Amino acid sequence: MDTVIISSILSIGGMGLLFGAGLAxxxxxxxxxxxxxxxxxxxxxxxxxxxxxxxPGCSGYAEAIAxxxxxxxxxxxxxxxxxxxxKIAEIMGISAVEAKEPQVAVVQCRGNHEKAPKRFHYHxxxxxxxxxxxxxxxxxxxxxxxxxxxxxxxxxFGAMIMGSDxxxxxxxxxxxxxxxxxxxxPRGIMALIPRSQKIFLGCVSQDKAKKVKEVCSVGCIGxxxxxxxxxxxxxxxxxxxxxxxxxxxxxxxxxxAVEKCPTNSFVVRK
Amino acid sequence: xxxKSKSFKGGVHPPENKAFSDNKVIEKLPLPERVVIPLAQHIxxxxxxxxxxxxxxxxxxxxxQSKGFVSVPCHASISGIVKKIEPRPHPVGGDVLAIEIxxxxxxxxxxxxxxxxDYMVQxxxxxxxxxxxxxxxxxxxxxxxxxxxxxxxPDKTIDTLILNGAECEPFLTSDARLMIEFPxxxxxxxxxxxxxxxxxxxxxxxxxxxxxxxxxxHKLINxxxxxxxxxxxxxVKYPQGAEKQLIKAIVxxxxxxxxxxxxxxxxxxxxxxxxxxxxxxxxxxxxxERVVTVxxxxxxxxxxxxxxxxxxxxxVIDFCGGLTDDAxxxxxxxxxMGIAQFDLExxxxxxxxxxxxxxxxxxxxxxxQPCISCARCVDSCPMGLMPNYLATLVENQKFEQAxxxxxxxxxxxxxxxxxxxSKIRHVHLFKFGKMHVAKMMKPAA
Ligand code: SF4
Ligand code: SF4
Ligand code: SF4
Ligand code: SF4
Numbered sequence: 001m002d003t004v005i006i007s008s009i010l011s012i013g014g015m016g017l018l019f020g021a022g023l024a025x026x027x028x029x030x031x032x033x034x035x036x037x038x039x040x041x042x043x044x045x046x047x048x049x050x051x052x053x054x055x056p057g058c059s060g061y062a063e064a065i066a067x068x069x070x071x072x073x074x075x076x077x078x079x080x081x082x083x084x085x086x087k088i089a090e091i092m093g094i095s096a097v098e099a100k101e102p103q104v105a106v107v108q109c110r111g112n113h114e115k116a117p118k119r120f121h122y123h124x125x126x127x128x129x130x131x132x133x134x135x136x137x138x139x140x141x142x143x144x145x146x147x148x149x150x151x152x153x154x155x156x157f158g159a160m161i162m163g164s165d166x167x168x169x170x171x172x173x174x175x176x177x178x179x180x181x182x183x184x185x186p187r188g189i190m191a192l193i194p195r196s197q198k199i200f201l202g203c204v205s206q207d208k209a210k211k212v213k214e215v216c217s218v219g220c221i222g223x224x225x226x227x228x229x230x231x232x233x234x235x236x237x238x239x240x241x242x243x244x245x246x247x248x249x250x251x252x253x254x255x256x257a258v259e260k261c262p263t264n265s266f267v268v269r270k
Numbered sequence: 271x272x273x274k275s276k277s278f279k280g281g282v283h284p285p286e287n288k289a290f291s292d293n294k295v296i297e298k299l300p301l302p303e304r305v306v307i308p309l310a311q312h313i314x315x316x317x318x319x320x321x322x323x324x325x326x327x328x329x330x331x332x333x334x335q336s337k338g339f340v341s342v343p344c345h346a347s348i349s350g351i352v353k354k355i356e357p358r359p360h361p362v363g364g365d366v367l368a369i370e371i372x373x374x375x376x377x378x379x380x381x382x383x384x385x386x387x388d389y390m391v392q393x394x395x396x397x398x399x400x401x402x403x404x405x406x407x408x409x410x411x412x413x414x415x416x417x418x419x420x421x422x423x424p425d426k427t428i429d430t431l432i433l434n435g436a437e438c439e440p441f442l443t444s445d446a447r448l449m450i451e452f453p454x455x456x457x458x459x460x461x462x463x464x465x466x467x468x469x470x471x472x473x474x475x476x477x478x479x480x481x482x483x484x485x486x487x488h489k490l491i492n493x494x495x496x497x498x499x500x501x502x503x504x505x506v507k508y509p510q511g512a513e514k515q516l517i518k519a520i521v522x523x524x525x526x527x528x529x530x531x532x533x534x535x536x537x538x539x540x541x542x543x544x545x546x547x548x549x550x551x552x553x554x555x556x557x558x559e560r561v562v563t564v565x566x567x568x569x570x571x572x573x574x575x576x577x578x579x580x581x582x583x584x585x586v587i588d589f590c591g592g593l594t595d596d597a598x599x600x601x602x603x604x605x606x607m608g609i610a611q612f613d614l615e616x617x618x619x620x621x622x623x624x625x626x627x628x629x630x631x632x633x634x635x636x637x638x639q640p641c642i643s644c645a646r647c648v649d650s651c652p653m654g655l656m657p658n659y660l661a662t663l664v665e666n667q668k669f670e671q672a673x674x675x676x677x678x679x680x681x682x683x684x685x686x687x688x689x690x691x692s693k694i695r696h697v698h699l700f701k702f703g704k705m706h707v708a709k710m711m712k713p714a715a
Binding site: 124127 | 665698
């Protein structure tokens, strides 16, 4: 009896020793050299894996920078902003790049449930791109926000919520301008603008005035009033097809355009 | 019965609901006062307008020129004045460039369209040209340009031509009526198609719930001793009329995943298309009208009507006594694969086989519940897919895996959603999933 116990302890223990030694040897012999810089960069990235940099996750970006010897731009992490790119510059031992103008996501549609009614009852799955597949969506305006919140779902930073009026809201202090919502929206409603820009157009409709009026009471009718010198003498607004385009986002005369717009299509950020 | 019922694996048995209209003789719809003719009524590039606002047009005159090979022209279906050329609501969705013609009430033909008894002596190329010029696109609903289907690459031989008279969608009876009222034309159409493809064997495939049509064709073919044409009675099952299922049922060949019927030497054409081909070849008559079944509990007098292409739905519905008080959902096509409409200004197009109007009770969709893994959807899928699994993958945005599970093979027949006790909206999920898979496969810009 005793001998059985002793021999099993010995044999199992012996096997353990043997395998342990094997593993120790293998870990030395086949060790993969990990660039310590990669680890260091990863530690400094926000870790949201949002893809704003264009690489598969934060580690993908860190690896790309380290491997390329800083050939890859070090300021691609929008969520991290200037602080992170400065850190990366330090790790890589290169000079810091000039900080980019911070941006923020905006919702370029003002047509909520009340202002831009629906044209049919949609019973499908809750996703804007899926709704778009069914007769081009239930919204009367075929350019407007469908309000099913695909952008809200997509935001990796919890910086969006769906408003009770059927339009999404960006929580600006949480938004890192990663641009994920911009890519997620099937209708191009989400856009990134400089944080310093206080006024933007809340409409993306390419329709003519008559059609816009039929489907939305706050849609831009492309009357071009806001671009006229008497409203914006500095030329801060130009017409681009049926929609005005703000060419100077910080011009002083933009509030005048907001005031004069007959359809109230501009949005003033708080 | 002369044949054992032929069929395929999978499928479902929705209530047929054909009794509303299967005995109603095709009625000619009064000439519409105006028509709206979309330039895209087919799969492929939209036609280009060749008339301008203010032009006078005659019935049968070409007003849209096909652009590229996979495209068909379109024609004025009434005589009158071109009022507008602008995007208009389309029964398949969205606004599509369309030509509106205000009729003069005279229906003046652009040419005689006389019957030419020697039509069969035309060369194959002439025939194909005439089919293209007549603007024919698959009339079963898929609207694929017919001349393209008739031009297989030289390395593919077609030995079997199947005329699809299955009409497996519930409610619809337009093909059934066409077969009973125009059998000779359909057979001649088949002959023309067989000549074009130099194909030795033709089948006319009809579901067994249309015994009159089966016996009629059988008699006509026996009497004229056309031994190269067979009439096949198919088991009544949905989606019996889908191409791959039809081929499996009739000649027991399996069209490979992602392949076309021509890969197994087959070609399927709808019976309505065959009739249109006959008209195009024997009279040079373009496709300007089609049979539309107007049916369902939401319409006062269900009918089969012969409507000019471009007639607004509203007028067709008025002709059938109007909507009932509890009409709730109006579908272009059948209830399984058709598309619900929200605007009755949409026109009848080449693929409008029916307008089905459901009442409130039928139209309400129950809320989907979680999958109970009953696998009924798996049993029903005619393509041998796993809809339960695919739905979960798509819901969780696992498009890569959905692709591996062959989401692209789904024919969107809706059998899975139909049988699902949890009322999961598989088809919508799959359309959504396919869209993402297509995006994924596109090389990044
Ligand atoms: S709101 Fe848009 S840009 Fe801002 S963090 Fe969310 S996804 Fe990124
Ligand atoms: S902004 Fe775009 S993604 Fe967001 S709810 Fe509106 S349509 Fe949907
Ligand atoms: S998965 Fe597609 S092909 Fe299969 S039953 Fe469902 S809809 Fe039809
Ligand atoms: S039929 Fe519906 S409940 Fe049953 S396995 Fe399929 S998806 Fe799930």
